[in-house]
Amino acid sequence: MDDGAVYLDYAATSAVRPEPVIAAVTEYLRGIGATPGRAGHRRAVEAGRIVFRCRRALATLFNAPGDPGRLTFHLNATHALNVAILGVLRPGDRVVRTAYDHNAVRRPVRALAGRGVHEMVLAGQTDGSVDLDEAERALRGARLLVIPHATNVLGTALPVTELAARAHAAGALVLVDAAQSAGHLPIDVQAMGIDLLAFTGHKGLLGPQGTGGLWVRDGVDLPPVFLGGTGGDSDAPDMPALFPDRLEAGSQNGPGIAGLLAGVEWLAERGVAAVHAREIELKLRLWDALDLIHGVTLLSPPAEDGVGIVTMNLAGVDAADLARRLDRDFGVLVRAGLHCSPEQHDAIGTGAVGAVRFSVGWATTEEEVDRAAAAVARIAGAEPQAPQAGS
Numbered sequence: 001m002d003d004g005a006v007y008l009d010y011a012a013t014s015a016v017r018p019e020p021v022i023a024a025v026t027e028y029l030r031g032i033g034a035t036p037g038r039a040g041h042r043r044a045v046e047a048g049r050i051v052f053r054c055r056r057a058l059a060t061l062f063n064a065p066g067d068p069g070r071l072t073f074h075l076n077a078t079h080a081l082n083v084a085i086l087g088v089l090r091p092g093d094r095v096v097r098t099a100y101d102h103n104a105v106r107r108p109v110r111a112l113a114g115r116g117v118h119e120m121v122l123a124g125q126t127d128g129s130v131d132l133d134e135a136e137r138a139l140r141g142a143r144l145l146v147i148p149h150a151t152n153v154l155g156t157a158l159p160v161t162e163l164a165a166r167a168h169a170a171g172a173l174v175l176v177d178a179a180q181s182a183g184h185l186p187i188d189v190q191a192m193g194i195d196l197l198a199f200t201g202h203k204g205l206l207g208p209q210g211t212g213g214l215w216v217r218d219g220v221d222l223p224p225v226f227l228g229g230t231g232g233d234s235d236a237p238d239m240p241a242l243f244p245d246r247l248e249a250g251s252q253n254g255p256g257i258a259g260l261l262a263g264v265e266w267l268a269e270r271g272v273a274a275v276h277a278r279e280i281e282l283k284l285r286l287w288d289a290l291d292l293i294h295g296v297t298l299l300s301p302p303a304e305d306g307v308g309i310v311t312m313n314l315a316g317v318d319a320a321d322l323a324r325r326l327d328r329d330f331g332v333l334v335r336a337g338l339h340c341s342p343e344q345h346d347a348i349g350t351g352a353v354g355a356v357r358f359s360v361g362w363a364t365t366e367e368e369v370d371r372a373a374a375a376v377a378r379i380a381g382a383e384p385q386a387p388q389a390g391s
């Protein structure tokens with residue numbers, strides 16, 4: 001659909017997708033249509049081949065060693081995070097997470113805290129940093145560290161390698177929520193010391209909704225959370241011990257995975273580092289333009305090692321109202337509110353009011369960024385404003 005809108009909500013979903021992604025979904029539905037792993041006939045086998053190719057492409061993208069079957073498909077990052085968190089933690093375990101977490105982490109951990117799991121939350125800062133000494137102290141005796149690779153409000157990257165080293169020294173496993181980073185930032189699970197990586201398919205990886213997954217390092221056993229049919233071992237009462245079947249109960253999203261494969265291949269061809277460099281260029285352009293507008297408070301730092309997110313508020317205009325006016329009057333599509341991360345908003349002082357998040361993606365242009373900043377300037381110009389400190 002070309003509605004003439006400027007889409008700047010890539011952190012929610014890459015609603016603009018490369019043509020090969022759309023073609024792959026259509027071709028799958030037209031030409032294959034069958035469910036992978038649910039029969040021995042040619043169409044099911046062809047569907048299974050696509051799923052395997054996607055596992056392998058993702059394992060390569062994340063530099064995951066060994067069997068691509070250690071990468072399992074789930075509906076999104078939320079499901080993958082639940083599979084990891086609920087699979088690893090037992091009553092009496094200690095889990096360390098951060099105030100930067102999305103509700104996809106916060107809520108399952110909170111549910112377990114009501115069932116005897118001890119939860120420690122590392123404090124959030126306005127610059128997106130974590131105190132490594134605080135982390136080291138909190139990790140003593142911990143079973144699991146959960147961290148986002150990139151934050152969804154500030155758009156900053158966490159020091160995964162440094163945190164993972166401290167977690168491993170304490171004997172804890174490292175689960176990384178790559179929902180905001182996969183496809184936007186290079187990920188190397190070996191170099192970064194990641195044991196479990198949860199990702200979503202519909203954001204930076206450019207696939208359709210209903211795709212995502214979890215990579216589990218060889219040697220980490222993960223009891224399944226979802227139980228059911230796997231297409232094989234049908235007479236066994238329990239889930240198979242072997243990956244990926246161990247974690248993949250129920251029919252897989254064949255068309256979605258076909259689209260995800262096309263998205264990952266598209267990214268691999270261009271290189272994630274190149275996509276990242278381009279997105280940072282656009283983010284800084286937007287950040288600089290918004291910074292010149294009277295009444296704008298920029299809440300996200302112009303971090304070059306982060307992702308393409310710029311979060312702000314405009315004096316005198318409610319965040320939800322600003323987003324509504326940007327859409328209605330200027331065709332600029334952004335997301336307002338707490339972004340499912342209330343603790344992160346608390347850390348930057350916007351827990352009560354929320355904020356407006358702009359996020360760029362692979363298809364964003366300079367002209368779109370300039371149109372968005374001009375729209376904010378027009379709205380700001382129409383508002384009576386109190387003078388800002390220092391101005």
Ligand SMILES: Cc1ncc(COP(=O)(O)O)c(C=O)c1O
Binds near residue numbers: 078101102
């Ligand atoms: C940091 C983070 N984690 C997890 C999620 C959940 O992703 P999904 O809705 O695809 O499950 C999001 C989505 O916005 C996110 O930003």
